Every structure is written in structure tokens, then in C-alpha cells.
Amino acid sequence: MAYLSDIEIAQSTALQPIENIAASIGVDKAYLEPYGRYKAKIDPAILKTLPERNGKLVLVTAITPTAAGEGKTTTTIGLADGLSRIGKRVTVALREPSLGPVFGVKGGAAGGGYAQVVPMEDINLHFTGDFHAIGAANNLLAAMLDNHIQQGNALGVDPRKITWKRCVDMNDRQLRFVVDGLGGKANGVPREDGFDITVASEIMAVFCLAGSITDLKERLGRIIVGYTYDDRPVTAADLKAVGAMAALLKDALKPNLVQTLEGTPAFVHGGPFANIAHGCNSVMATKLALRLGEYTVTEAGFGADLGAEKFLDIKCRMAGLVPDAVVIVATVRALKLHGGLDKKQLATEDLAALERGVPNLLRHVSNIRNVYGLPCVVAVNRFPTDTDAEIEFIIEKCRALGVNVVLSTVWAEGGKGGEALAREVVRLCEEEQGSFAYSYELDGSIEEKIDAVVRRVYGGDGITVLPAAKKQIERLEALGFGRLPVCIAKTQYSFSDDPTLLGAPEGFRVTVKNVKVSAGAGFLVALTGDIMTMPGLPRIPAAEKIDVDENGRITGLF
Secondary structure (H helix, E strand, O other): OOOOOHHHHHHOOOOOOHHHHHHHOOOOHHHEEEOOOOOEEEOHHHHHHOOOOOOEEEEEEEOOOOOOOOOHHHHHHHHHHHHHHOOOOEEEEEOOOOHHHHHOOOOOOOEEOOEEEEOHHHHHOOOOOHHHHHHHHHHHHHHHHHHHHHOOOOOOEEEEEEOOOEEEOOOOHHHOOEEEOOOOHHHOOOEEEOEEEHHHOHHHHHHHHOOOHHHHHHHHHHOEEEEEOOOOEEEOOOOOOHHHHHHHHOOOOOOEEEEEOOOOEEEEOOOOOOOOOOOEOOHHHHHHHHHHOOEEEEEEOOOHHHHHHHHHHHHHHHHOOOOOEEEEEEOHHHHHHHOOOOHHHOOOOOHHHHHHHHHHHHHHHHHHHHHOOOOEEEEEEOOOOOOHHHHHHHHHHHHHOOOOEEEEOHHHHHHHHHHHHHHHHHHHHHHOOOOOOOOOOOOOOHHHHHHHHHHHHHOOOOEEEOHHHHHHHHHHHHOOOOOOOEEEEOOOOOOOOOOOOOOOOOOOOEEEEEEEEEOOOOEEEEEEOOOOOOOOOOOOOHHHHOEEOOOOOEEOOO
């Protein structure tokens, strides 16, 4: 059977003018800043005009994914359309796609099939320019830092202790480690340098956690860019860079409004990765969506051990949010992978592998229920290669184990395929009361907080902290950063820090190699395993299939 590609489906859909989408949730034109016909920014000043009430917040997360992803965004969008179809006023809050993966491993990242946000080409490419603004602010700070050193270094910055990197929103492994400032005295001070991908920049984290321009400036000012010769931290405020950085970010900070294929209003704003950052869309977009909808559906990146953990332990803690329900996306193919089936055979029916993979799902469900105390439902996201026998097996298996489960067919049917999931989400929100708790409290030591996540969420036996990381922890605690939450950078493909350790492993320890502070964002970053903050392109990049014709029609974005 031949299927239309995501971009073909998106391009064949008649979109509503963005003014109509805004009006459907009560956004007056006075607060709407259109970017063409089908996308706009919303002035956050509208919050002052809205009643002090929030709708229900639904978090969509997933089991440990395969390399191709398991359809969290697709499920999020399809669930929102399903809620709309059963008569609820709904908003969606999603992350913006990064150009790196769009041209690298996955092509488009705005949902899939008949559950997409549109215009998908714009959203996947430059959109409203937010990421360019974030990259510019990041690199302005880098330029001002190096210029300060060049112009006499009044602050005494030690070039060997600079922690701030430049960034670019592209997978480019060649830029991970560079030496710059070459060519003589007039061209700067030679030093080792490097690039992160824009979504891993602390500016992205600050941008997504800021609640206002004032909050943004305060956070920008706290960013630590390096240390002096006598080990004192140097901040963006010290370099007098805050005002100019905020000027670059002021328009980007306004949430973006688009629509789903079925006309559900969607806020797509900010986009940190969950394996190397905190993995959630902006606080401003989430709060705006909650004030404008009866139900707001949002997602967190990768598996629940990454995105959901950081959403709950970092974003919710900082923004005062509590989800009313959680959806855990599971797929037959991911469960078969975690059951030991070779990744090249995932399209082959194998009930035994499916059963062996179930413990991965059960651990994620247990974490949401028992660690965080939230009501949840498993959404089995059906793929075209799934057989009826496999779908029936996993649903029956879940029910036998006491796991709340619903079949989702939103990829093929859009909102219609999400109605059953929508009804169960409404039931959870209206009938089940959670007892929300964080996985750790802030008064523990840095090591204790990392250890708590590893033991309680990952299911490991604790952490091994390398000597260099121990020294960093001691220094950070001495500087007064010990009470911050932790953001653990690790592989998305395993509960552990070893991407080959699939399923629901036990008896492992996580190695902490590096710990740094993101003082502006307000959390500590612990790097584990071989995680990179600048990804590389795969052997056959998605970019090879992307093209545009003489009429400006883009193809190849999956």
C-alpha cells in the first residue's frame, strides 16, 4: 500500500488564516503579530487581560525510543485533535525542531501522517527566526568575551578556563574542538574553543525557562562564561553583554502560534534537546496555552527517563506547574528492540521479543505512578508495519499487568484515531487525583541528587564520579550552586549511560564525567557516557533528499 509522505499530506491541506485560529481561543488581533498568513507571534502582554485560571495540563512522554523516534509529537498533536473532536477547547504546546536533526537523522519533526502542525516546511526550517536569535545572542556573548581579553582583560579572565562555547544550529562534528584567534596579535588571543549545537546552548535553556523580559535579563546576567586566574567566575553581566543579548531575544521570546491539520491552535516555541539539555518548550508558551485552553497537551523529549524527568524535576519546579495526567507513548517496534530483536528486523512479527521488551515500558509507567505520583495512560502508537496480533498482544499484556492502555491510530486517522485516548485523558484529569512529588529535593548534595535520579528513575545502582567531576562538584558547592536541580546529559537509547544496554537493565552504575553550572538557567549539568553537545551527521543525511522546485515547493522533508 502506498502512503503519502508527511510533507505531501501537509501540502494538500487547506490551512485556516492564523487570525481565525487566534480568534478560536480568544486572542484579540491587538496581541497578534502575523508572520505571513499561517503563523504568528503572540504578545505575552495578553496574559494581563486573561482570567487567573489554568486549564488541565497533559504531558506526553514515551518509553525508551529507537533511533527513528516513537511518535511523541504525532501522539501529542493527534491527542489534541481528538480532544477537540469530543468537544474540548484545546491548545498544544510543542518544541521547535532543530535544523540539525531535520537535515541529519529525521527530516521533519512537526508530527507525522495526519497528526501534524503546519505549515510544516516553515516550522521545520527557519520558522519565525527564534533559533537564529538564540544563536546570535550566544555568539555575541562569545565575541564580547574574546574582545574583552583582546582589549586588555581587565577582569583577568584565564583563557584556559573559558567555559562558554560558540554555537550553530546544525549537526557539525568538525566544530566540536577548534583552535581560534590565530594569525597574529591583531586577530585575537589564540585558544582552544568549540561549538555546541544551538539547542544545547545555555541561552536556549534560559530562553525556555524565562517568564518575562525582566526574568530573561536576570538569567542572562547570571550566565558564567569562564573563570579568572584566581578562580572567580566571570558572568555575562560582568562583560556588560546583557542588554544587547536581550535586545536580540525580545521578539523571539514571544510564543509562536500555528495550527494542526485539523485547526487546533498550537504554540511551538523553544526547543532544547532532552538528552543534552532539559527537553521542554518554553514556560511562556506553556503558561499562555494553559490560560487559553481547557486542556493543554505538551510533550517532553525522548523517553520518560529524560524528557519527563526534566519536565517534572526542573520545569515544573521552576514554573509552578503540575500535570493533571501523563501519556506514555509505546510502540511495538521499540518494545521488540528492547526485547532483543535486531533493529533491521523490527518490521517482522515477533511476539516473544515483544513480551521480553515489556519491562522497559513497565519501568516508565512505574516511575510516573510511583516516583512522581501522577495518573497515566499508555498510548500504543500504531505503525503501518505492526500486525493485528502484535497490537492485540501488547494491549492484552498491559491490561493483565494492570497498566492502563489505549490504542492510538492518529498517524493514519488524525484526531479520529485519538478520540479513545482523549476520552481516557479526560477521565484521568477529572476522576483521578495525583499526589505529585519530585524525584529528589534540592537540599541534598549535588552527588546525592544525581544519585537519586539514577536509582529512582533509571533503576541503577548509583553513580561513579570521576576525579575531575568530583573537583568540579566541590568547586560548584563552594561557589553556592549546590542547591540547584540537576540536568543529566545521557544517551536517550537506554535507562543507563550505555546505549547498548537495552530493556530495563539492573545492576549498572552511571559514570559522571563532568559537572558544570548553567547559572542563568538555574540548574547543574552532569555529563555522562559519551554524550556530545554537538551531534554529527549520519552516513546518509536527510539533507540529501530535501529539495525545492522553481515554484518554491519543498520536497523531501519526509
